[in-house]
Amino acid sequence: MIAIADDFRTLASRHPLGTPPNGPEERLVGRNANYRIDTDSGSWFVKKFRFSDAPDSLARCLAYDEVLAAHPDAGLPRSPRCVVADPDLAVLVQEYVDGAESGTMLMVDQRFTPAVAATLGRTVARLHSLELPDLPVRDDRPTPAPAVGLLSGIPLRHVRHLTGGELAAYGLIQADAVLCDALRALASDSAAAAAAATTPIHGDLRADQVLVRGDDVWVVDWEEFGAGDPARDTGSFLGEWLYRAVLDIPTARGGGDALARGGSADAVLRRGREKARALAPISRAFWLAYRAERAVDDDFVRRTGAFAGWHLLDRLLAGAATNAVLPAIHRAAAGVGRSGVLNPAGVHALLGTEQPS
Numbered sequence: 001m002i003a004i005a006d007d008f009r010t011l012a013s014r015h016p017l018g019t020p021p022n023g024p025e026e027r028l029v030g031r032n033a034n035y036r037i038d039t040d041s042g043s044w045f046v047k048k049f050r051f052s053d054a055p056d057s058l059a060r061c062l063a064y065d066e067v068l069a070a071h072p073d074a075g076l077p078r079s080p081r082c083v084v085a086d087p088d089l090a091v092l093v094q095e096y097v098d099g100a101e102s103g104t105m106l107m108v109d110q111r112f113t114p115a116v117a118a119t120l121g122r123t124v125a126r127l128h129s130l131e132l133p134d135l136p137v138r139d140d141r142p143t144p145a146p147a148v149g150l151l152s153g154i155p156l157r158h159v160r161h162l163t164g165g166e167l168a169a170y171g172l173i174q175a176d177a178v179l180c181d182a183l184r185a186l187a188s189d190s191a192a193a194a195a196a197a198t199t200p201i202h203g204d205l206r207a208d209q210v211l212v213r214g215d216d217v218w219v220v221d222w223e224e225f226g227a228g229d230p231a232r233d234t235g236s237f238l239g240e241w242l243y244r245a246v247l248d249i250p251t252a253r254g255g256g257d258a259l260a261r262g263g264s265a266d267a268v269l270r271r272g273r274e275k276a277r278a279l280a281p282i283s284r285a286f287w288l289a290y291r292a293e294r295a296v297d298d299d300f301v302r303r304t305g306a307f308a309g310w311h312l313l314d315r316l317l318a319g320a321a322t323n324a325v326l327p328a329i330h331r332a333a334a335g336v337g338r339s340g341v342l343n344p345a346g347v348h349a350l351l352g353t354e355q356p357s
């Protein structure tokens with residue numbers, strides 16, 4: 001009997017979750033241990049938190065659940081209701097959204113539509129416009145990875161927990177003084193923007209946090225919900241498409257044939273621009289819908305482009321965590337991310353998200 005079944009049984013004895021099944025639960029993807037469990041009274045999404053900050057993560061998920069319940073007409077991103085949150089067991093139970101597909105799946109299959117992106121842009125802008133007095137603090141994740149504190153060196157006690165891929169990734173970033181300075185400057189601008197206004201943000205807005213069924217769109221995983229810089233959300237969402245454009249370079253996705261071996265550097269760059277152009281209707285739909293809903297200043301636009309670039313470094317480190325080596329395509333993505341951090345206007349030009357005229 002594995003632990004989640006025991007936990008679920010315990011929770012079902014205290015909450016109206018129905019009769020626990022005897023059969024095996026379905027394991028889902030994610031950083032945490034996530035399951036679908038069906039009982040006689042419903043289908044449940046059950047997350048067993050695997051990290052030591054579980055109580056804070058749970059509290060943030062619940063905080064968004066309460067915001068959503070308190071503002072039913074605010075046009076906020078839809079999210080499945082939390083039914084049970086147990087900090088002792090480190091388990092969250094939500095309604096399972098049946099028949100929905102993950103945004104990542106749609107992205108990879110080229111079925112992520114501009115309409116879905118527009119829904120996200122509109123609802124995330126509404127979230128950013130909401131005035132809420134008591135938001136969770138999210139001091140533990142002021143920037144994406146790498147943490148600014150690790151740019152000048154990694155404490156020895158951390159080093160032995162890193163994979164070969166992570167050491168290589170940190171080596172690449174730390175050796176680049178121009179990039180490190182730009183990351184520090186962006187972190188400091190972002191902290192100042194977060195301090196200047198209390199803005200509710202999702203904090204980790206990626207394609208895999210999106211569920212889609214027909215015209216209905218949900219945003220899940222509110223573990224990093226709280227007060228922050230709204231450009232984190234817009235930047236990571238746009239960064240997903242920048243990342244996708246790079247990953248698509250060797251493939252036939254987004255038009256053209258698969259890349260022949262030995263292509264010149266110019267040919268690779270040209271393809272990257274073509275791939276970004278093919279994805280631009282999605283990033284543009286998100287951005288136009290966002291801007292139609294919320295007035296922003298030039299600095300927000302700049303930080304969004306820069307965080308889109310930073311997102312590729314975050315993805316580099318996330319991929320490196322399970323790899324002994326850094327695949328070439330991930331290094332290429334990090335190079336594009338670097339350019340984005342240094343030249344945010346270039347990101348907007350690539351993604352078709354220049355100023356609406």
Ligand SMILES: Nc1ncnc2c1ncn2[C@@H]1O[C@H](COP(=O)(O)OP(=O)(O)O)[C@@H](O)[C@H]1O
Pocket residue numbers: 028029030031032033034045047080094095096097098101102208209210211220221222223
């Ligand atoms: N309530 C839900 N119903 C159906 N699928 C869900 C639900 N919540 C999350 N998922 C799916 O499970 C995946 C992992 O959930 P998530 O909350 O993002 O966990 P993690 O913290 O492990 O990233 C999501 O990417 C999504 O595809």
Ligand SMILES: [Mg+2]
Pocket residue numbers: 030031208209221
């Ligand atoms: Mg997630």
